[in-house]
Amino acid sequence: MARALVRDRPVLTALGCCFASFALFWVAQRLIGVSMVDLMVYRAEGWAARAGQDLYGAPFTEAQLPNTYPPFAALLFMPLTLFPVGEMRTLATAGNLALLVALVHLALRTVGRPRRWPRAAVTFGVAAAAVWCEPVWTTLRYGQINLLLAVLVLWDLSRRPGDAGHRWAGIGTGIAAGLKLTPALFAVALAVAGVAKAAGEVRARRRHGAPRPGTTALWNPLLRRSATACATFFATVALAGVVLPRDSLRFWTEVVVNPDRPGLVEQTANQSLRGVAARLLHTPEPGLWWAGAATLAVVAGLAVTTAAFLAGLDAWAAVACAMTALLVSPVSWSHHWVWCVPLLVLLGSEALRRPGRPAWWVATAGTGLVFCSYALWWVPHAPGERSELDQNAGQMLLSAGYPLLAVAFLCLAAVVALRALRRRAAARPTPPARSPGARTPAPVRP
Numbered sequence: 146m147a148r149a150l151v152r153d154r155p156v157l158t159a160l161g162c163c164f165a166s167f168a169l170f171w172v173a174q175r176l177i178g179v180s181m182v183d184l185m186v187y188r189a190e191g192w193a194a195r196a197g198q199d200l201y202g203a204p205f206t207e208a209q210l211p212n213t214y215p216p217f218a219a220l221l222f223m224p225l226t227l228f229p230v231g232e233m234r235t236l237a238t239a240g241n242l243a244l245l246v247a248l249v250h251l252a253l254r255t256v257g258r259p260r261r262w263p264r265a266a267v268t269f270g271v272a273a274a275a276v277w278c279e280p281v282w283t284t285l286r287y288g289q290i291n292l293l294l295a296v297l298v299l300w301d302l303s304r305r306p307g308d309a310g311h312r313w314a315g316i317g318t319g320i321a322a323g324l325k326l327t328p329a330l331f332a333v334a335l336a337v338a339g340v341a342k343a344a345g346e347v348r349a350r351r352r353h354g355a356p357r358p359g360t361t362a363l364w365n366p367l368l369r370r371s372a373t374a375c376a377t378f379f380a381t382v383a384l385a386g387v388v389l390p391r392d393s394l395r396f397w398t399e400v401v402v403n404p405d406r407p408g409l410v411e412q413t414a415n416q417s418l419r420g421v422a423a424r425l426l427h428t429p430e431p432g433l434w435w436a437g438a439a440t441l442a443v444v445a446g447l448a449v450t451t452a453a454f455l456a457g458l459d460a461w462a463a464v465a466c467a468m469t470a471l472l473v474s475p476v477s478w479s480h481h482w483v484w485c486v487p488l489l490v491l492l493g494s495e496a497l498r499r500p501g502r503p504a505w506w507v508a509t510a511g512t513g514l515v516f517c518s519y520a521l522w523w524v525p526h527a528p529g530e531r532s533e534l535d536q537n538a539g540q541m542l543l544s545a546g547y548p549l550l551a552v553a554f555l556c557l558a559a560v561v562a563l564r565a566l567r568r569r570a571a572a573r574p575t576p577p578a579r580s581p582g583a584r585t586p587a588p589v590r591p
Contacts, residue, residue: 155262159269166273167242174238174286181234182208184225184288188233190214191222200392201400213400213407216385216392217323237288244292245281245486246272251299252487255460256494275486278516283480290324291483295467297321298328299487301370302463315370319377323385326401327481330443330470332374334462337447338454339367345455367454404475411533413526416547417477418442424541427534439473442552446472449559456565464488465558468551482547485516488554508557515546 189205190212192198200219204211212219225233249272253259259267275281284291297317304314315335321328343363386393400406404419410431411423418438422431446469453462467484471477492512496505524540525532536544 155266156269159266159273163246163269163273166276170242170276170282170285171238174282179286180208181237181286181288182206182210184234184237185230186210186212187218187222187288187290188225188230190219191224191226194219194223194389194392195226200389201395211406214325215323215382216389216396217381218325219392220385220388221324234288238285241285241288241292242276244296245276247296248292248299248483248486249275249490251296251303252460252490255299255303255463255487256491258490258494258497271486271490275489278483278485278513279519279521280480280482280485280516283478284483287480289480291481294321294325294328295483295487298331298467299463301374302331302459311366312369313373314366315373316377318370318374320381322374322378323381327470327474327477329378330473331463331466332371332378334447334450334454334466334469335367335371335374338451338462339365339369339371341451342367342455407476407478409531410476411531413521413524413533413544414479415476416471416479416482416521416545417474418472418548419475420477421541421545421548424533424536424544427536429531429534442472443469445469445559446555449555449562452562452566453558456562456569458562458565460487460491460494461558461561464491465555468554472548472551477547479521479547482516485512489513489516512550515550520546 186205186208190200193200193205193212194216200212200216228236246268250264250268253264253268253271258264276285280291283289298321301314301317304311315332318328318331318335322332342365346363382393382397404410408415409429410419411429412420413424415423419431419435422435422438423429426434446465450462450466450469453459453465464484464487467487471481471484474481489509489512492505492509496502496509499505520543524536524544533544542549
């Protein structure tokens with residue numbers, strides 16, 4: 146009977162499973178008494194913006210947490226002050242669950258799945274499982290905005306030429322960067338890939354003696370998306386500068402250059418290269434070791450992302466850029482890693498595409514295990530005791546799971562992208578050469 150129901154009504158069945166999973170998740174979070182402390186900080190920031198108070202002065206709420214977001218974020222947090230705390234928490238949880246469904250849908254769209262089943266059915270089914278991943282669980286536990294940021298960026302990157310709103314792709318990335326600076330790396334990656342694509346077009350035409358492409362031809366979709374994202378980002382900066390001039394000046398001259406403001410760098414929750422270096426070196430100031438590792442990671446990550454974009458592998462490029470941003474950010478709390486959802490969708494899609502290669506299923510299952518095992522919390526991590534500075538080798542490995550997996554993915558993405566580029570080069574037709582002395586025909590006028 147169950148098999149017949151899945152076959153005859155897949156969407157309804159998947160929706161029921163998703164609703165049951167979300168309901169169980171909601172009950173579990175309420176039973177453990179989640180505080181949604183970050184949501185409370187957002188609400189306090191909204192109040193400060195409304196009242197004209199200092200956004201970057203005293204810490205907010207009883208948890209004494211500082212504001213680390215650009216002032217534009219405080220403008221968007223102002224509507225939170227219109228609701229009582231209880232209703233606000235309920236709406237935030239429901240909104241985040243809806244964003245999770247949207248993130249799964251966009252991830253499936255980016256990889257071109259599913260092929261046979263209705264996309265709505267697969268979306269609900271994957272979302273029912275994804276809600277239990279540690280980054281998603283922690284995002285909802287704290288009331289964070291990570292799912293919103295990922296949806297904004299992936300909405301841009303999933304646009305295709307001819308799609309409604311394609312010409313406006315990039316606005317979501319710009320807004321995400323205005324809320325939190327880390328997504329700005331996507332605009333940089335798009336610009337680098339766009340320049341590389343234009344340069345490649347010029348070299349190919351020069352090699353075969355073809356006419357040089359005009360400026361319009363070189364203005365490819367990658368450059369257009371990057372330009373739109375940058376323009377949108379600067380618009381958010383300008384808007385905040387007009388409404389909150391004092392806070393904007395302080396953020397861009399003081400807060401933005403203080404990497405220690407978000408919290409203790411060595412905490413196991415910090416899954417960036419800086420956090421790994423601090424735990425590995427047993428020091429809260431990894432200094433040049435972290436700077437060197439971050440520089441190498443951003444160069445390698447942008448190279449892999451560019452190769453993937455040029456190969457037409459937008460899903461690989463999106464996840465590679467996200468992994469790079471999470472690695473090089475001074476602080477990447479575990480809940481920032483909600484990009485694990487598009488990552489798992491991508492690996493699962495590749496496993497389905499290669500049914501004769503079980504290694505892809507092993508990679509997918511292993512990745513899911515890392516993000517669903519909550520292993521980073523198996524190490525001593527009492528608040529304020531700084532016990533992470535005394536970790537042994539096994540504890541360091543447990544608390545470095547996300548960065549190690551990101552590095553492994555970037556290596557895999559590099560191999561996949563380079564192979565795809567070679568196949569494209571072998572299949573690309575040779576442009577017609579222009580014979581010496583031949584003139585470019587004049588356009589025919591009506």
